[in-house]
Amino acid sequence: MQPMTINLDGFADQVAEAIAAKLSTTPASPKEPTKIYLNKSEAAILLGVSRATLDDWIANQGLPVAKIGKTYRLKRSDLITWMESHVA
Template structure:
């Protein structure tokens, strides 16, 4: 048998630290993305986003003259289009979603 002694206060501190780190991580996640942030998030250029994603129905919102992308919409759209791809059909440039 193992005899493990746990200091209750130390365990509470470790748990609280883990909770605090996760809360901070969730709070820092973005709800809206700018073009630049979307480009970095998807690792695609703005022209590629325009030509391959927006023209194929990726949702966006205008705020004045700027565009915003809801992160959950982007994730859902990318999951939707990539679910149709396979090893033989994996080129975004041949994407036809509409």
């Protein structure tokens, strides 16, 4: 059995064309709606900090939070505004 020879330049062109064709026929997925209110874990991820740091900011730095029973909710726009005003 003879080994098969592949022209890599032609192969790369074929792959690029196949990908472009697939992308042009694949509908864009609908954007997931952005949550307005986040729990503490989601807020920590948004701000790029640990949960412990988030808890410290709530307790000592005036990070805006609403407590409903035992549940905390943090408004996304308030978090972004607060973070921008506290960047050194």
